[in-house]
Amino acid sequence: MADLPTQARVVIIGGGVVGCSVAYHLTKLGWKDVVLLERKQLTSGTTWHAAGLIGQLRASSNMTKLARYSAELYMGLEAETGVATGMRQVGSVSVALTGERLEELYRNAAMARAFGVPVEELSPAEVKERYQHINLDGVTGGVWLPTDGQADPANIALALAKGARQRGAVVKERIKVTGIAKQGRRVTGVDWISDDGSEQGHIACEMIVNCAGMWGHQVGRMAGINVPLQACEHFYIVSEPIQGLTQMPVLRVPDECAYYKEDAGKMMLGAFEPKSKPWGMDGIPDTFEFDQLPEDFDHFEPILEAAVNRMPMLGSAGIHTFFNGPESFTPDDAYHLGLAPEMDNVWVAAGFNSIGIQSAGGAGHALSQWMDSGEKPFDLGDVDIARMQPFQGNKRYLVERSTETLGLLYADHFPYRQKATSRGVRRTPFHEHLKANGAVFGELAGWERANWYARPDQEREYRYSWRRQNFFDNVAEEHKAIRTGLGMYDMSSFGKIRVEGPDATAYLNHIAGGQFDVPVGRIVYTQFLNVNGGIEADVTVTRLSETAYLVVTPAATRYADQTRMMRLVGDFRVVITDVTAGEGVLAVMGPKARELMARVSPNDFSNDVNPFGTAQEIELGMGLARVHRVTYVGELGWEIYVSSDMAGHAFETLFEAGQDLGMKLCGMHVMDCCRIEKAFRHFGHDITPEDHVLEAGLGFAVKTDKPDFIGRDAVLRKKDEGLKTRMVQFRLTDPEPLLYHNEPLLRDGQIVGYLSSGAYGHHLGSAIGMGYVPCEGESAADVLASTYEIDVMGTRVRAEASLAPMYDPKSERVKV
Template sequence: MTEIPSRARVVIIGGGVIGCSVAYHLTKLGWQDVVLLERKQLTSGTTWHAAGLIGQLRASSNMTKLARYSAELYAGLEAETGVATGLRQVGSVSVALTAERKEELFRNAAMARAFGVPVEEISPAEVKERYGHINLDGVKAGVWLPTDGQGDPANIALAMAKGARQRGAVVAERTKVTGITREGRRITGVSYDGPDGPGHIACEQVVNCAGMWGHQVGRMLGTNVPLQACEHFYIVSEPIAGLTQMPVLRVPDECAYYKEDAGKMMLGAFEPVSKPWGPIPEDFEFDQLPEDFDHFEPILEHAVNRLPMLADAGIHTFFNGPESFTPDDAYHLGLAPEMDNVWVAAGFNSIGIQSAGGAGMALAQWMEDGQKPFDLGDVDISRMQPFQGNKTYLADRSTETLGLLYADHFPYRQKATARGVRRTPFHHQLLENGAVMGELAGWERANWYANPGQEASYAYSWKRQNFFDNVAAEHRAVRENVGMYDMSSFGKIRVEGPDACAFLNYVGGGEYDVPVGKIVYTQFLNDRAGIEADVTVTRLSETAYLVVTPAATRQADQVWMQRHKGDFNIVLTDVTAGEGVLAVMGPNARKLMQAVSPNDFCNAVNPFGTAQDIELGMGLARVHRVTYVGELGWEIYVSSDMAQHAFETLYAAGRDMGLKLCGMHMMDTCRIEKGFRHFGHDITCQDHVLEAGLGFAVKTDKPDFIGREAVLAKKESGLDARMVQFKLRDAEPLLYHNEPILRDGEIVGYLSSGAYGHHLGAAIGMGYVPCKGETTAQVLASSYQIDVAGVRVAAEASLKPMYDPKAERARS
């Protein structure tokens, strides 16, 4: 019987592959008093029935790094622990049945090269050479990843559990967590019911690795962990004569993958409309769900055609087992926003085996250092909004997210389910004028505007989509006349109290001891001078500031400030929903503002970077003279009760001026022409603020702020990389992000963001280029190309904004 201690440094809840990995990696870092509690047996939830696919390529460089680490770890576990992981590097073939999927696969192949993953684009004939059993009907091309593999999921978990035990961890099975004790924002202890009866462990940290139970365990711990269990299907054939080791085959256009295992063939499905499942029975352990052959049959019909040998092979096993899926198909990792010592590693969206090693390593290092080891924004639990824990929302969204894993991953693709939760005050007015909505953090936002008679919906493609000309017209309006767009979804956090100025001067890199009405563009830095937040800060009074953040990072930015509050006498309040915000931008923006308000908008009264209270129509507003599109303009903040009146007033006054309603896509195309950074893409917690080209926003003459020493050290040592803006010399290709950057014929990096520059007349990209010891002239003297789906396209490079480099238009 396992003896459970009364105290622990950390309690890990859940003994699947993720919990075992976290325990393994914490003990590897030297942590003592590590306790893992599993309600039934290790691996008995989802891990035991996982397919065990281990792919190397993920959607970002850091996620790819973690997947690669998993494969390398599993390869060495048997020698360390004596437990065989069954790891085989069999490679994988993915095939395209449409031209659009071919472009996606070839873009992924280019991305793989940028991330250092071996890859090869292959013809249909070469697909057949690597996978002789396939029927090539409809196959247009493929991609070969030789380092992909497969393994034994349960043994991988058990090997890591054994490794953790060997270094002193306590792993207790049949021990269910029943409750917690709590003081403020910290868990102080965990209660359990085990084989010897109930008990309690006093602890310093808790990690929620409860898999499909993660949502309810999260609630017990006072945290929000949005995930939903769904039915997930595969079949295993009877033994097939002559079947030998094969690569993994993926046919995403038929929602299917194929894996050879001990002379049998496994066919797995990612059906377009999935089936949420729950509640989970109390006695659930190594269980499966009832068969639903009707649900699986369409995929099986395609499979029998794609692999004719399946037509003669009997079905040995029809398996339906639950797995957990998150609202955005990215797993949850990190410190829960609601608590200061509750960590999460859950919701792995059917990629738990290939992710577990890397995720456990990253989380353990984060717990050890108190900060992320590198950018984990894709999976940071802080990205989730509070409402996303709603069970009705989760069930609705999960019907789509499972299938999206194998759907076409078109740029700008919007979720179709669980929509309409958060709406700005202008929502219906925008819809009445042709707005086509996208969704971000639950907010419905106008992304572009359809013309009269045009269908107000997306027609997705990797080429020019149906909104391309619409966005071009919106772009021209902002560059040449005046446009208006809704920014209400952007986060608004009030920082108030007698220490507000001192607190912001500590947590941020800028100088905030400024006159009332002054706006400061700034970053919150970590100890490495990486960028944790990219915000504007407006001084509203002697003791109050407004911090404006991207919509997706409002919660993360507020939590960052909360965790660095210390003894500062301040209060933080989310006021996002209290004000609607309309941006009026373009050369004629001042003319429109003067038509709706008696206030003075001249440079002497309201210069760039200042705010003022105004009358607007019959109401009141506050205007901020800033821009994210590089033009003269104002962001107009108006209380929600007067928001619709403000819209009506501005829209009526602008009609005779040719005012054009614009969307978020326009904002992105304009900002990239101006070289403005996009948080989460161009700037992250691992990007040094000086290498990002944002040193102008950091005031090192301040005596003490987070990241100051790292800024000074970088100034002394010099830059290792610089953010460069690129313009393709060919006007036809499109850029999105992750396209490889070639310098003098060699891959040196990848684009962090990309969009079409309608004014500049070609696609624009931004990305970091290594430059240690180099001058500006040396960086720019090179020849640059961007790899677009395998085609190298010549590019012009610039370290200054290609549009209005002196920012004269915004200050006019």
């Protein structure tokens, strides 16, 4: 007998390690009526054949925090549940075979220090001391992470399931969810059938969690949500027992796409090959349970050939197991966590890109807290499923992208690296014009964006490096044009959300910190805050009419921001519409911008008629446009909004008129370089949901004299309590090193944090960084009185610090 309840608070779909972790953590928070349904047996999808590597250093502070939590949780699970997890802190060694890879590893080591993860840089000889069996041919160095570990994946999941059961969860195997009942934007229950077809039923529930792994896309469709992921074949071999082989650290050789793990006297060799093999494009067989896929030795052979040279013992050891099992991968190699944008009570934890074991503990912990409180426990933007665009659920897109994403896990993680597959899906109205003039495109949220412009005699592609890349001088020229003359760039990809209705003003005053009862044509820069005063979105809002506003937000967060806005509508009489594709946007920036505008339009662009922070409708060439006098690069300029049908004409008119003014087409890279000189914050890096708006230095954009807006109480509290951290801008005194983000920040010789963002300030002549400095009980003068250094690849570089923008601190250039 299935013996299932007919009602539950939450139904978790999927009994892999992630589903078991969510059940475990919800019950740990005291939740009752938690039901987990597994179609076959627990762990029978991907978990059972995972390698069980428990790395702790991830690409951001919060992802590292989650991975460290996983390791700590697994260390104590056996004592709690009696189920052995096999968790051992054996450490890990990662080695480089090139200078570029060594720089990546050493930058990662510096980042580890900032995140509090023990780490040690290794010379080739020290690599050999840590891992005696390695052949050092070509090894340039490495890093040692002593607290990394390995564990038994299936037993971790079973221990989590037992812990959940002990606190009252119902965990049922061989129960398949066949349908999900919905009413509006909410699910109301799930239909189920037993594996043998003898029983079926329905569980009414308040919410569901999609932890279905490879089946997550399919289960998502049943629930009315988009979960972009694709299964791929994943290979490893296990040797015969090797005499004398004892416990060893995990070894990673990413330049050979390989990792090595000792287990019970045998050696496992796993691969993340550059071009992977998608699987299950026509659906995963309904009978799939602890299954293996057919061997493909030809596909694996190049990895094995390099491995026999790197690990000579493999040359004489026989192969005990050649394993090929499927795992799911997402379009950006980050897993999916959080509340699905399309529904108001459907949660997701799926698509773990071969790091499900090391991530499951932390992901379950974070998601359960989010579900319990209704607010993210900290910034989860890296993995929040709301980052995914609707089109990314397209099967053809997913299959093509997945051929690349598996291999990218071990590829060089160069700054500005672009995906090569599934490109060209979203193009702005100016795409062909930009392409004809030398644009080199990058991709963000599916949008093809001109990142920089190649000279006529220059190849139009990236040559990646951790040092100055091949576009460095191009961006310097674009930067000079914006600072001294005239630059034009395409901003069409930025999100444009129209808010319209009789309550539009009241609604915006409730969800955002700014004051929106302003004249028509006024532009308000502000933030959407959460109840803690953290920043959920960084936007400009233009009043178009008495009842209509345009919210402009970053391209990557448009969908997430619009989803948040829609969930906050309540009883307000407003309509919210994405109009991003309806208008192209060209930014003309620089000291000659007003002269250009006078050439293309009879309208008045003086400070009297069109001061900074205002918009007006204009004639442009033979067409019409709307111009917003704002800037993200710190110069006089206008953002020109033109309907898509007139976009080509607008570009040609502006481009032709700007030729004898020295106009230069510019890309997204230079926008970042200019904005960091002006200390403008970058959402997702410098400002996130866990960064308080006052500590971010954006209190000027919050109007606390208006009542009852989200976050108001938290802002007032912070004013009373005082700041604990301050956002500070830094400039390296050495012009050579480059900054990206996460470099350790040292104050008077001690690590106090890390850079939230970094870029090269071509006008200021050095790399510029932004970062938060602890300052509790200190004045601004106290903060600036210290000596600051930035750790760049293990070398401490002196840095000047400033609380005011280093470029044009009084914003005189933008208001001229």
